[in-house]
Amino acid sequence: MTSPPQRPDLAAMLAPLLRETAAAELPVLEEHGLTMWGYSVLVALDRSSMRTQAALAEAIRADKTRIIPTLDELQAQGYIERRPDPDDRRVRLLAITESGRAVKDAAQTAIQRGEDRWLSKLSPTDRDAFLRALQQLTDAQP
Amino acid sequence: MTSPPQRPDLAAMLAPLLRETAAAELPVLEEHGLTMWGYSVLVALDRSSMRTQAALAEAIRADKTRIIPTLDELQAQGYIERRPDPDDRRVRLLAITESGRAVKDAAQTAIQRGEDRWLSKLSPTDRDAFLRALQQLTDAQP
DNA sequence: TATTGTTATACTCTATAACTATA
């Protein structure tokens, strides 16, 4: 007595996909002098400036201690601003700079060029639905 | 001069999704007395028996040393068979047992029940396309 | 005393290398 046929569970399908997309991104990011975490920070700060490092860490689901070396580097590269809040000098105000936005846009464009080639394995209909579903599920995150 | 609006890159969308689906699986697996790696091994051996542990490790993209404690545990639980090949006693023949298949099916069913509730956020059309695309992209793995 | 950011420590997971047994 065997069970009915089952589809693979989502995590089992997502894991190799993430591994592959992340592996494809890495060399592109490296060409632009960015790490995965650095890129992640730039994307987040491009969406909106942040008033504390803790808030930024939470936004990208990282530990607050983990992003500190990343912020040090991005600041040294001139890609972010990070200055004490005059009203509360414990707090660091974080924002992306002009050149930070430029390098982030360049990297993002290059990454998506690769991904588009990859997504072309799908029919246009499935491709659109896939991206739409992905975005919906990601946004629905609690 | 800013770039045109861009969609998030795939890895950035896949990462939180994987994290969430994996986190949802964990307690279910625990209820069935399985670890993530143990479950992964059972799914692989359910698809097909393996002649060596190295082949199994490669099939689930794991290091051959990493799965040994997992195999020890599964064997002790009676979920897999693992006996030396009489023709080459260096080799271990691996197969899932009846009870191994039963626990794997039970866990998989429970996991998918949770995922279906989760996927119901999508329209039926998008849901089907999403799963189809996911499977296509996963299969296309080199 | 509570909070932000930082540094130092410990822990988990994984891979590398050394070892045993078979061939």
Add this chain to the structure above:
DNA sequence: TATAGTTATAGAGTATAACAATA
């Protein structure tokens, strides 16, 4: 000598805990 499996060691990445500055 080469290979499958195992064990022991070391490394990377991460989180936890202690610390300094400010409120």
